[in-house]
Amino acid sequence: MELISILGSTIRTAVPLVFASLGGIYSERSGVVNIALEGMMLAGAFTAAAVTAKLHNPWLGVLAAALAGILVALVHAVACINLKANQVVIGTAINIMFVAVPGLLSGALFDSTGSTPQLAREETLATPLVYAAFLAVPLSWYLLFKTPFGLRLRASGEKPEAADTAGVSVTAMRYYGVLASGLLAGLGGAYLSIGQNSLFTRNMTAGRGFIALAAVILGNWHPLKTLAACLLFGFAEAVSIRMQGVSSIPNQFIQIIPYVLTMVVLSGFVGRVSPPKALGQPYIKERR
Amino acid sequence: MRCWLLLLCMLTLLAICCKLDVEQAAQGRVRVGIVYDIGGKDDKSFNTAAWQGVERAKKELGILLRDVEPGDPTSIEPCLRAFAERNYDLIIGVGFAQSPLVESVARDYPDLRFAIIDSHIPLPNVASLVFKEHEGSFLVGMIAARTSKTGKIGFVGGMDIPLIHKFLVGYEEGARFVRPDIQVIPNFVGITDAAWNNPSKGKELAKSQIDKGCDVIFQAAGNSGLGVFDAAEESGKLAIGVDSNQNWIKPGFILTSMIKRVDVAVYNTVKEVVQGRFKGGVHLYGLENDGVGFALDQYNKHLISDELLAELEQAKQKIVSGEIKVTDYMAK
Numbered sequence: 001m002e003l004i005s006i007l008g009s010t011i012r013t014a015v016p017l018v019f020a021s022l023g024g025i026y027s028e029r030s031g032v033v034n035i036a037l038e039g040m041m042l043a044g045a046f047t048a049a050a051v052t053a054k055l056h057n058p059w060l061g062v063l064a065a066a067l068a069g070i071l072v073a074l075v076h077a078v079a080c081i082n083l084k085a086n087q088v089v090i091g092t093a094i095n096i097m098f099v100a101v102p103g104l105l106s107g108a109l110f111d112s113t114g115s116t117p118q119l120a121r122e123e124t125l126a127t128p129l130v131y132a133a134f135l136a137v138p139l140s141w142y143l144l145f146k147t148p149f150g151l152r153l154r155a156s157g158e159k160p161e162a163a164d165t166a167g168v169s170v171t172a173m174r175y176y177g178v179l180a181s182g183l184l185a186g187l188g189g190a191y192l193s194i195g196q197n198s199l200f201t202r203n204m205t206a207g208r209g210f211i212a213l214a215a216v217i218l219g220n221w222h223p224l225k226t227l228a229a230c231l232l233f234g235f236a237e238a239v240s241i242r243m244q245g246v247s248s249i250p251n252q253f254i255q256i257i258p259y260v261l262t263m264v265v266l267s268g269f270v271g272r273v274s275p276p277k278a279l280g281q282p283y284i285k286e287r288r
Numbered sequence: 289m290r291c292w293l294l295l296l297c298m299l300t301l302l303a304i305c306c307k308l309d310v311e312q313a314a315q316g317r318v319r320v321g322i323v324y325d326i327g328g329k330d331d332k333s334f335n336t337a338a339w340q341g342v343e344r345a346k347k348e349l350g351i352l353l354r355d356v357e358p359g360d361p362t363s364i365e366p367c368l369r370a371f372a373e374r375n376y377d378l379i380i381g382v383g384f385a386q387s388p389l390v391e392s393v394a395r396d397y398p399d400l401r402f403a404i405i406d407s408h409i410p411l412p413n414v415a416s417l418v419f420k421e422h423e424g425s426f427l428v429g430m431i432a433a434r435t436s437k438t439g440k441i442g443f444v445g446g447m448d449i450p451l452i453h454k455f456l457v458g459y460e461e462g463a464r465f466v467r468p469d470i471q472v473i474p475n476f477v478g479i480t481d482a483a484w485n486n487p488s489k490g491k492e493l494a495k496s497q498i499d500k501g502c503d504v505i506f507q508a509a510g511n512s513g514l515g516v517f518d519a520a521e522e523s524g525k526l527a528i529g530v531d532s533n534q535n536w537i538k539p540g541f542i543l544t545s546m547i548k549r550v551d552v553a554v555y556n557t558v559k560e561v562v563q564g565r566f567k568g569g570v571h572l573y574g575l576e577n578d579g580v581g582f583a584l585d586q587y588n589k590h591l592i593s594d595e596l597l598a599e600l601e602q603a604k605q606k607i608v609s610g611e612i613k614v615t616d617y618m619a620k
Contacts, residue, residue, distance in 0.1 A: 002499070005495075005496065005499040008495075009492055009495065009496065012488075012492065013488075013492065016488075096359070099359045099360075100359060103328070103330075103357065106330075112330050113328065113329050113330040113339075113357070114328045114329070114330040114357070115330045115331075115332070115511075118537060118538075121521060121522070192488055196487075196488045196491060196515075196518075197487045197488060197491065197514065197515055197518055198518055199487075199514065201330075201331070201485060201487055201511040201514060202327070202328040202330065202331075202485055202511060203482070203485040204485060204486065204487055204488070204511070206482045206485055206486040206488075206489070207482060237489075237492070238492070238496075241475070241489075241492055241493055241496050242496050244474075244475045244476065244493075251448050251476055251479070252448070252479055255448075255476075255478060255479050
């Protein structure tokens with residue numbers, strides 16, 4: 001009984017991380033740092049809840065969340081790929097922006113100041129999104145490592161000059177990578193607002209975008225290993241929840257379990273991580 | 289590109305000028321600035337209550353109201369200072385976390401009037417609005433224990449701070465008062481301020497408590513508490529709301545709400561400023577002046593029996609008269 005309860009909790013906690021970290025993999029494999037996952041998740045979470053509240057159809061909510069994620073990703077892509085801005089700075093700007101944007105829009109749409117109306121339980125959509133997350137992992141692995149498209153995308157992140165010489169459009173590949181990350185992070189956000197919960201509240205991602213990024217690094221930019229990392233985080237969280245209040249260990253120690261686990265795993269078991277070589281470098285043609 | 293940037297800067301300047309116009313138009317009216325806690329004014333709980341207080345004051349007393357929702361803890365102090373620099377007649381800080389910030393700003397502006405909610409600042413120009421949360425929690429603890437069939441009840445706190453333990457201790461004592469063998473399982477969402485805005489984790493905590501056999505869960509967790517309501521609805525259990533009357537959020541699944549009349553406290557303070565009788569020092573809101581209590585309305589009438597109501601009324605009288613002593617965690 002306890003085991004089933006922990007497993008359920010692990011999966012529910014891991015789903016938004018799986019979506020967002022897969023998104024992170026696409027973007028970073030193509031050579032664009034994406035710390036804007038948090039902002040993209042918030043955009044998706046808000047849009048999903050807002051559209052569902054207006055149209056009473058969670059499927060449309062999910063679709064809209066994916067589009068919202070892509071739209072935010074487009075901003076990131078234009079700034080990072082075309083305008084060659086610093087990718088970390090742009091990502092941070094997007095994250096800060098999406099603390100405020102949902103508040104602004106919810107005021108206009110629902111006359112509230114940061115949250116969407118409570119949805120009925122029939123209007124939430126948890127299970128299909130859970131399946132989608134776990135299906136997206138092998139699909140992404142296949143796409144990235146077994147298809148010509150995946151090879152081109154990874155080449156743009158490893159050695160864009162070589163990809164360019166071989167006739168691959170680095171710009172296009174990076175656009176695909178960043179937009180895919182927006183789509184997936186948007187879905188992760190949708191799971192938070194209309195899957196797990198039944199409304200959007202201010203900053204409801206609570207740092208999950210950054211934990212997803214840690215999962216990407218822990219999983220060495222590989223979908224299957226990243227899935228394992230997400231499940232590990234989910235498991236640590238589930239266990240720490242169940243240890244709280246039962247043992248005599250001070251609460252603060254139990255709360256840090258997921259983070260300590262991350263550090264231990266990162267430093268001891270993963271070995272050297274190897275990020276894509278051209279990660280974070282804007283590609284400028286003809287530069288020697 | 290540069291053209292656009294220049295245009296943007298000019299537009300910003302224009303916007304600031306317009307803002308100044310508005311400030312001047314307010315001459316003669318009492319100006320009140322309020323800075324919410326990190327949960328934001330739409331948390332349907334603590335901050336919402338503060339917001340309702342100032343909104344009521346705006347309607348009834350005709351004050352000029354400016355409010356700010358800080359995006360992160362570091363932007364709280366600049367917001368407070370911005371109000372102080374413009375000589376606002378009353379500057380309100382919502383929540384314990386702003387206590388040191390309000391204190392330092394109030395020291396720098398001894399001629400201005402400040403109010404802080406949930407904390408005590410020993411300055412003559414600061415009104416400290418504090419509540420006896422432990423007394424209200426005692427009553428909802430009684431309701432929880434009387435309603436529970438399993439003999440196990442839960443508590444989901446937001447950030448693990450003394451103030452929230454004050455709720456917890458009162459709740460436990462109330463539950464034990466009517467049912468000494470009751471088991472209370474307490475959980476906290478987190479140890480940083482992000483704990484107020486994490487409904488998913490609130491829901492997971494509630495689910496784990498339900499798995500352990502809890503059938504009534506009291507939440508004092510801001511936005512994270514909304515996840516507790518979701519968990520209660522999903523499993524057909526009961527939750528208890530906090531600060532505002534939250535019974536309407538999930539009708540039938542919210543047993544009652546521990547009300548903390550932040551709105552009344554805020555309104556009274558604004559009124560005192562308007563009438564020129566503002567006083568610094570501690571303003572205490574407890575059961576005796578209906579500053580705390582539990583919510584009873586059309587959504588939860590059928591969940592609470594008349595005998596229980598009589599018992600609660602009796603307990604309330606005894607707490608007010610001092611016959612029952614509820615431990616104040618923060619007084620220790």
